Amino acid sequence: MGLTEIRNVCPVSLDIPAEKQEKLHNRWHPDIPFAGTIKNGETVKIECVDWTGGQIGNNDSADDMKNVDLTRIHYLSGPFEIETAEPGDVLLVEIMDVQPHDKHPWGFSRVNGFAGVFDKNNGGGFLDEIYPTAAKAIWDFEGIYCTSRHIPHVKFPGLIHPGILGCAPSAEVLATWNKREGELIAANKLDRIVAQPPNPENVHAGSASEDIKAKVGREGARTIPGRPEHGGNCDIKNLSRGSKVYLPIHVKGAKFSVGDLHFSQGDGEISFCGAIEMSGVITINFKVMKNGMADLGMKSPLYLPGPVEPHYGPGRYLTFEGFSVDHHGKQHYMDVTVAYRETTLRCIEYLRRFGYSDYQVYLLLSCAPVQGHVAGIVDIPNACTTLGLPMDIFDFDISPTGPAKKLDMGSCAFETGVTEGKVTKGGANSEHSFGGGLTVKETSVVEGLKEKVVGS
C-alpha cells in the first residue's frame, strides 16, 4: 500500500561529540564494525555531521578555522552492510536527495555552512603561498539558494553533494595504500606535508572493541585523499541529487560509508575545505550488481550525474584561461596543476576590480559551481586549463564590457589581528607578471597579510 516512510539508518546528534557516536568513524579499515544493515534495493536516509564534527561556529572570526584539529575530522557515517554484497561486486548508489540538517542544536547553524581558507601551517590550500591566512565565509541557506554576509552580491543554488563516499578497502587494498603513500612520504623533499600516514591519535572506529580500535589506529587509512580503488574523498561537485555512482566492493557486505556533505563546491575545491560544508541528511538507494567489477571493466568508481544540476546556458559562463607558466614567470612542463592555479588567479584579478578582496574571490571560487576544464595538455610545454564562472550568480553585471565600478563588498572573516581595512598596493601580485611590458598595474593585497608573509 505504498511507501510509508524512508528508514533513517543513521541518526546522529549534533549535541554529542562525534567521537562518542557509534555510527560514525574517521578511518578506512575493513575491521570497523557494521553500523547497520541495508537491504539490496532499499532506499534509506543517512544523517551526517559536518566534516569538522562541529569545530566551526557561525561567527565572524576565522580563529576556529585556524585552530581546527585535523586529527578530529571527516567523521563518516557507517560503515553499512549491504545485503548480498561480495568482493568483486559493484555497489550502485543512487543519490535521491541531500538536504542540510534539520535539527542542529543551535538553531541558526542548521542553515549555515562554511567555506574556509586554511592556515598554511594547518594544511593549506591550492594558493596558500599567495594567500596564507585563515579566512572564512558563513553561508545562509534559504531553500535551494545560499548567500553569505561575507561575500555580498552573490546568490546561487547549491549543487549539493557528499564529498566522501565509498566502500571499505580489503586488507590487501589497505596494505597497498599504506605502502605507496609511505613511499611518497619517505621520498619527500618538499617543505610541506605530502601525505598523511596512519595515526592513532583521535582515531574513531565506531563500535569497535579496544583491540580493533588500536589496530585501526595503526593501520587505518586517513580520510583526506580520495583513492582510485574505492573513491572516498573524491570531492566531485557533480555527484549531486539524482546521480548514480558505481562503487567497487572489496569486502563482504560492502561496508559503505558516506560523509563530508557539501552544499556546493567549485571544480577543484581550491581552498582545501573550500566547499560549503554542512551537516545534513542524504537519501540513497542501494543496489548490488553481482560481478560488476569484471562486467564493467572497472578499477575506479564511475558515475552518471543527475538531471537537476543548475544550468545557465554555455554563453553565461565567463571563462578564464591559464597556462603552465607560474606567476613568477617560470615555465613548467605540461603541468596542469600550475595551469589551473594560474587560471584561478586570472579570475581573482578580474573580480577584484568590482571591489572584492582576493580572499573573498578565493573563497567564492572554491564553493561556487565554477567549471574547471582541462583544455589542451599536449602542446609542449604549456598545459592549458579553463575556469568557467557562471555570471548569473552575481546580482550585478560582471560581463567584460569595460572598466568595473567598485561596490561595497564588506569583508570575509579573518583570524584575529587581520582585517581587510589595511589594503595597500603591491604585495603578492606585484611580482605577478609573466610576459612583456604591458603589466596590469592595478593590484591589491591585505597589508596585514603581506606582513605576515614577510614575517613567517
Added chain:
Amino acid sequence: MGLTEIRNVCPVSLDIPAEKQEKLHNRWHPDIPFAGTIKNGETVKIECVDWTGGQIGNNDSADDMKNVDLTRIHYLSGPFEIETAEPGDVLLVEIMDVQPHDKHPWGFSRVNGFAGVFDKNNGGGFLDEIYPTAAKAIWDFEGIYCTSRHIPHVKFPGLIHPGILGCAPSAEVLATWNKREGELIAANKLDRIVAQPPNPENVHAGSASEDIKAKVGREGARTIPGRPEHGGNCDIKNLSRGSKVYLPIHVKGAKFSVGDLHFSQGDGEISFCGAIEMSGVITINFKVMKNGMADLGMKSPLYLPGPVEPHYGPGRYLTFEGFSVDHHGKQHYMDVTVAYRETTLRCIEYLRRFGYSDYQVYLLLSCAPVQGHVAGIVDIPNACTTLGLPMDIFDFDISPTGPAKKLDMGSCAFETGVTEGKVTKGGANSEHSFGGGLTVKETSVVEGLKEKVVGS
C-alpha cells in the same frame, strides 16, 4: 540596403604548398608583415589550411601521420591589421561561424578530417608510453555530424573551433617567451623534448623580405604551445561558433592570426594532433576595446562560449574518475596531469569491452566532445579528475548495465606492418593494477605494438 557580402580577407589555395602563400605564416613574431587590413567592427571570412598544410591523405595508412614534418606545420592565416588597435587594447573576436573548406582540390577530402596518434619519435601524445604507434582515423563530415570508417558505431556533431588564435607578441613579450622556454630546455633532464626553441628550418614569414624572414627564423616563437600572454594554440574545444574571445593586444594593428581549425576535439586533445583537423573557413567579427587590458584586469585571454554547443543533459555523460596514482601503482603528489591520464585509461578499459581497440578509443577520446574536469585538487596526495563521455554519440547502449557484448569494430589506420589482427593477452595493461587483489582480468593489446615497445 543591407548586407551584400562578407569579405574574404584570406583566400588560400589547397593546391599550392602552404609555404608559398603570402597570407600564411608559421611563427609568432611582431615583424611578420600584415596580410591584410580589417576595419574595427567588420565581419570577415578567413580561410585556413589544415594544420599540417596538407601532409595527410584520406587513406587507411598512418604512415603519412608518422612521417609528418613538424617544421612545416601550423600555417596560420594572417597576421591581419585591425584598424585602431594599439598595445593595451583588447581585441574582441566573435566567432560567427566555422565551416569545413568547400574547395578542396581532391573533392573527397573537402569533407574529411583526421585525428592522429603520433609516433613517439615524432612528438608523441599524452599516453605515448602506453600506446606508442602511429595511428589515425579519417572522419567524414555530413553537415553538422561526423563519422569515421575507422571508429564505427559513433556519430557526433562537431563542436567546431579554431585550435589557434591570437595577436602577435611584442618584441618584449617574445623575448620573455624565448628566455623562459630556453631556461626550461636548458634545465631539462627528461628523456624527451620539453619545448621547441626558435628554428629557422622551414620558417614561413608571409610576405616578409629575406632579412625579416631570417630574423623571424632566429627569434620567432614556435606555434606549438599556447602562451598566457596571447592565447595562441590554446586548443579550447568550447571556443566554437558564437563565442566571444577577448584577446590582449601587444602591437599596433593587433596582428591577429588564426588557424588549426578543428571539426571537434575532446578536453585535453589527448593524442596530440587528436582533434579532427581540417581546412576550412572561419567567419569573425572584430571589435577593438580601447584600454581593455587595464579595464578588464586582463593578463591572459578570456571568453564567453556561444549558445549553440551540443547539449545532452548532465545525466547522459558517463563519467570516469582518475587519481594521481599511476598505472604502475606509483603515488604522485597532487599531479593533475597523472590523474587525467589515469582517467582516460579508465575510459579506454571501459569501452574496450564493446570490441573497440585501445587505439580506437584513444583516438575517439581526443576528438569527441568529452568533458575533462578538475574535480578535487587539495586532498593530499591525490588529485582527482573526471572525464564525461556523452553516451548519445554511440549508436548502441554503453550505459553500465552489465557485461558488454562485443561488436565488430573494424580497425583504425596504422603504420605499415602493424595490424590490429594480432591481438594477445597481456601487454601494457597487464602491469596496470594499483591496488588490492581484485585485478580486472580482461586486458588486450596489439601484439605488434607490444613487440614494438620491447624493441624500441
Added chain:
Amino acid sequence: MGLTEIRNVCPVSLDIPAEKQEKLHNRWHPDIPFAGTIKNGETVKIECVDWTGGQIGNNDSADDMKNVDLTRIHYLSGPFEIETAEPGDVLLVEIMDVQPHDKHPWGFSRVNGFAGVFDKNNGGGFLDEIYPTAAKAIWDFEGIYCTSRHIPHVKFPGLIHPGILGCAPSAEVLATWNKREGELIAANKLDRIVAQPPNPENVHAGSASEDIKAKVGREGARTIPGRPEHGGNCDIKNLSRGSKVYLPIHVKGAKFSVGDLHFSQGDGEISFCGAIEMSGVITINFKVMKNGMADLGMKSPLYLPGPVEPHYGPGRYLTFEGFSVDHHGKQHYMDVTVAYRETTLRCIEYLRRFGYSDYQVYLLLSCAPVQGHVAGIVDIPNACTTLGLPMDIFDFDISPTGPAKKLDMGSCAFETGVTEGKVTKGGANSEHSFGGGLTVKETSVVEGLKEKVVGS
C-alpha cells in the same frame, strides 16, 4: 550573526479539517482577513494542504477520486499582508523551495501524491469524452524522484511547484470577473459546465466574521480557473524552485495566497487534477516593487524560471505532432485546443504499444514533465502543436526503432467495478482515423470502460 531560522507563517494541520483552519480559505475575495503579516524582503515558509484538503487516500481504488466534493477544494494558505504593498505595485515572489509535507499524520501519505482522471460527471478533463472513467495513480516520493506502483517502469524528478499563487482581486477586479464569467455561463449552449459562478456552499473565508463570510460566499471568485489580472490557478509547471514571479497587486497589503502544490505536472495538466498533488511547504522571499505595474507595463503576471529544472538535452525528447483535425476526422479552424488533444492521443497510441493502458498514459502525460508547445498557428485551417516526452523517465528504451515489446504494466487504480483485465479490440480508437486507407490496426480499450461509455 547570520540566519537563525526561517519563519513559518502558516502552520497547518493535516488532522484538522481544512475548513476549520483559520489560515486557509477557498475563495478569492478582497474582504477575507489577513492570515498574517510578512515584511518586505522577508523569506518565510508557508505550509499548504493538498488541493482536496485530504479527500483522497493512498489506496488502489479511484472511488474517492470519483466522489471528491468540488465545493471543498483548493484550500489556499493566506491571504498574507505584505508590508508596504499598495495597489499598482508588483509583488516579486521568489520561490526558494517547495517540499512535500513532513508531518502527515498517516505516515505513509507524507511521501505520496496522486494524479487523477476525474469522473466526467464531476468535472472531467481534456480527453474525458474518450476516457470517461475515474482512475488514479499514487506516487511515492524518494527525495527528488517519484515512482508509482500504478504506472511501472517510470521514474522522474519532480519539477515541483505551486499550482496556485496570486494576490487578492480588488472589489472592482472581482466584479469584472463575475460579470464576464457570468456572461459566458449565460450564453452557454454546450452540454457541459463552462464556468463555476460564486457559490456559498462550503465557502471558507479564513477568520472572517459570519457577515463577511456570507458576502464572500455570494461574491467570491472560485479558485478553479487562473485569471489574467492576478494569475491564480495558472498551473504552470515551470514555476518551480528558483523562479521569480512578478504578481500585480490590487489591494493594500497585497493579500497573497498560495496552494495546490504539485510535485510534478506536464504542460496542460491534461487530466484536470492531473498533476501529482501533495501537501507540503513552500519557502518564498517577498519583495515589493513600487509602481511596478506601470513600470513594467504589466497586465498579467510574468516570471523568470529557476536554474534547476531537470534537463535532458533536446535530443532526448520524443516529440509528437498534432493538428486541428479531431479523431472523428473533422476539420476545425485553427483550434489549438483540438490540436493539443490530438497530440496527446498520438502519444497515447505510441506508448500503448509497450503494454501501458490508455488510462495509464493519460495519467502519466498529465503529471510527467512533458513539453507542450504551440508550433504553427497561422496556416489555415490547421493549428499544429507538439508534445515532447522525455525518454529518460522510462527504465526501458522507448525510442522509435521498430515494433515494441509489451511489458507487464499492471494497472492504475479504477473506480469500483472497472478493471483493466477486460481488454478488448476496438473501442474508442477504432473510430479514430482521420485520413486515407492506412489505418493503424492495433488498438485497445478497457472493455468495462467501453460498456460504460455505451451505457452512459
Added chain:
Amino acid sequence: MGLTEIRNVCPVSLDIPAEKQEKLHNRWHPDIPFAGTIKNGETVKIECVDWTGGQIGNNDSADDMKNVDLTRIHYLSGPFEIETAEPGDVLLVEIMDVQPHDKHPWGFSRVNGFAGVFDKNNGGGFLDEIYPTAAKAIWDFEGIYCTSRHIPHVKFPGLIHPGILGCAPSAEVLATWNKREGELIAANKLDRIVAQPPNPENVHAGSASEDIKAKVGREGARTIPGRPEHGGNCDIKNLSRGSKVYLPIHVKGAKFSVGDLHFSQGDGEISFCGAIEMSGVITINFKVMKNGMADLGMKSPLYLPGPVEPHYGPGRYLTFEGFSVDHHGKQHYMDVTVAYRETTLRCIEYLRRFGYSDYQVYLLLSCAPVQGHVAGIVDIPNACTTLGLPMDIFDFDISPTGPAKKLDMGSCAFETGVTEGKVTKGGANSEHSFGGGLTVKETSVVEGLKEKVVGS
C-alpha cells in the same frame, strides 16, 4: 576510401522563375512525377527557393509583401523517389544541416531573409485584427547569427529548419483532405477565409504533362496548412539541424518534398510568414523503416530534435502568461488560441516600453526562438499559455527591474504611406483592458495604422 562528395539532387536557380523549374512544385498530389531518386541510406543535398519564389526584395518597403501572389508560393523541392519505400513504411529523415543559399544572383540577398506581417486582405496573421498593415524586416545573416536593420539591438543564432517537409498523399488520403476541408469551407460563417481549396491558378506540377498538371490543379492540396497524415507545413521551429523526423509513407517511392526554409522562427510563427524566410540548401539522410507505421503505432509524424539547439538556461527566458480572456474583456471557454494571442500581446506591451513599435515586436516574436507553451488547459473556463522570451538575444538588459529607458529603435519597413513617425496615444490598445480599474496607461499605436483600421 571515404566520403567524396555529397550529391546535390536538386540544383535550383534563383534567376529562373520557380514555375519554370522542373524539380519544383506547389501542390500535394500523388501524380506529380519524381524529381529524382535517392537511395535508402543516402545523404543528399537539396536546394530550395524561398517560399515566395523570390517575390520579396531586400529593401525598406513592405509593398512587395503586401502584393505577394499567394497562388505562386511554397514551391517545394521534389518529389523524390526513395528507393524501397512502400505505403505503410516510415521515412526516417535526418536533417544533417540547413544553410542559407550560397548562389543568390543579387549578391546581398544571399544572406538575407525576411519576416513579414501580411496585409489582412492577403491572408493575415494571428493578430491581424489589431495590427492590420503590411510590414517587414530584412535580416542579415553572419554565420550562425542574424540581425536586422529594421529591429535594432537584437541578435540571435538561427534555429534553422524547413517549414515544410513530408511525403505525398495517396489518392485516398488526398480525397479525405479535400472532403474535410471542403466541409469546413462550406460551413464557414466567419468573415474571413478559413481554408484554401484546390485551385488551378498558377499550379506547378514539376515535370508533369499538361494532363497531369490539369488534374493536379483540380485536385491537388494546397501547401499552406500542415496536415496530420503527412506533416507538410508544420512549421515546427525545433525541426532543426540534427533532428530525426519519422514520416508516414503513403505512396510507392515515398515522393518526399521539402521547402519553405526558415533561418529562425518563434513558436506559433505568429505573423503568418513570420519566420525568417530564405532560400538555401538542406542536407538530409534518408532511411526507410519497413512497416514503420504499424510498428510505431504512428498516425502523424513524430521526431527527435537535434542536440545543437541554442540554449540559454531556463532562468534566461522572461516568460509571459496569457489566458482565454480576450483584449476586449470577453471570456472564452478553454480557448488556447485566444490565450496564446493574449500572451503575445503581454509581451508586446512589455517590450514597447524600450522604444520598439508594436509592429517591430510582432515581427520579432514571430521569428526569434520564443518558447510558446500550453500551460494549463483544464481549469474552466480559462486556458493558460506562456511565452518565453530569451533575454540574451537583446544587447541591453530587458529584465523586469523597473521603468524602461527608451532607445532609438528606428522602424521596420511598412507599405507606402505608412510610417512609424506618426505615433499617437490610443488606438488598438486603448480598448485593451480586461479587468478592474488599474489600467496600464502607457500605450502607443501608429496613427496611420489606426486611421487605416477605421477606414478599412
